[in-house]
Amino acid sequence: MSLGKPKLRLVTYMCPGHPVELYELVLQYLEEQVGCESTLVYESRSAGPLPDRVDPFTADTVDIAFLSSSAYTKLLDTKNTFIELLPVTPVFSHPKNKLEEKGYYSDIIIHIDGSKHIQEFLDLRGTRWAYSNEDSLSSSIVILKKLKEQGENSSFFGDKLRSGSHLNSVQMVLTKQAEASAVDANTLAYNKKYLQDGGKDVIVLESIGPLPPYPIVANKRLSAALKTKIVQALLKVSQKPIWVNRLKKYGVVKFVANNNDAYQEEREIQDAVKEMSFGGTYY
Template identity: 45%
Template sequence: MSDSKEKLRLVTYLSPGIPVEIFETLMNYLEEVTGRDAYLRYESRWPGPPADRTDPFTDNEVDIGFMESSDYLRLIEHGNKFIEVCGAGAVHVHPKNSGRAVYYSDIIINARNKLKYKELHDLRGHTFGYSSGKSISASICMLEQLKKLGFNASFFGNLYESGSHLASIKNVLDSQVDVAAVDSNVLAGFLRAHPYYKDDLCVITSLGPLPTYPIVLNTRLSGEVRSQITKALLDMNKSTKWTSQLQRQGISGFVSIDSSLYDLEKDLVSAIGKLSMSSTYY
């Protein structure tokens, strides 16, 4: 019987919106690089560790977590001493991205309305779809944009909370809503999986940039292992094998980041003040 290897325990909170194949690729790559037996847990109920449960880093159940930035910032704000952000951030392919570890909020309409709705102003009084009131790409970005234009959520005639970015995309396709704000990577992944819908959707503008989803490391991993993981991700595009897999999934590589990247989100949240998708302010 061979000696058991050390484990590398990963969890993603980002699927199914972000295709799970991305995290499977990263799991396989990090297994190869670290020599550890890697395992991936898939948690689709929440975008990050839920606030009413003990998080898996505190319970020492995971080594690496992929989550939305809002949940990472909440854990940091609450003084979680078992987490740190990995110093490598994914560069997501997008027409507006020029090599930064960011993504965008794509504002989409049904393509049959593209002559009628050419810009955000054309959608005043219409039905707006969004995944949740807490989503940075679905709600916070739009509220900040509306505030810049001198409006609030009452700019739209109706608001429809879909529950997920994928549901918002389908609502636009079904004409249940006139416009929706969705995570640009969820949209890209949806169109890779369903290319026949490409001509049915139109992006009228993109808001952002927004900080890439943090890769959160358990500080119980040794400093050497954490550095090895960070360096491995930064070097991933040096391998033709792994670069081709990343590019098929809409990632061009990884670049160095630190926690200051997430000031982008803090600034957005600060900018909207008390505005929300469910309230009107006069």
């Protein structure tokens, strides 16, 4: 028996947009490299702690959380004294990320049948637009910012349909229930192969980014020694070919250093569009 091994409680709020198998793989890697025993909770209802209950850091029911940057900045705004950003983040492959830097992209997508008359963002005027939810940086907030920079607002689009998730938005474009959308590029990249005909009818019109990286947040009660081991193990994954190949399946190239300065951009974007919204119809 291994009663002496440290226990690690992980939660991911990044599914179903990201495959839960990615976070199961990270768990397995940490167990092997850190020498811990871990459990993983999958919370798909929100990109961060649910707003109508005590957050798991305060309640001390989680040690490590994978959540969206928007959810993380909200936690910071509450002055939560039990959270600490781990100084490490995954790097994902993307056609625009040639230097393999931290951060991710928002892909603006259309159906291939629309490409004859939609060749740039401004051609989207009057289209049926799908977005995951109002709080999504990659689906909503950066698009509102782009509209503002063009002297427009959400009335630029025709019908605005709240899909509920990035995956739903992709499906709505594929089935022509929506003419366009913006989604987390990593959601699109991983799930394309599962779409009809490999998703060949969903094409990327434009990519916005890099956006602030996905934060990995720790419970401050977790021992400093264990947090250091976790960070060091993740930073060294690129030196382990077997694990590099396993992570590559999910688009992860490596892990690199991260810090809170990376989230100032998100605050600036949110502040720029605080008076704007889509106010669409729930689909």
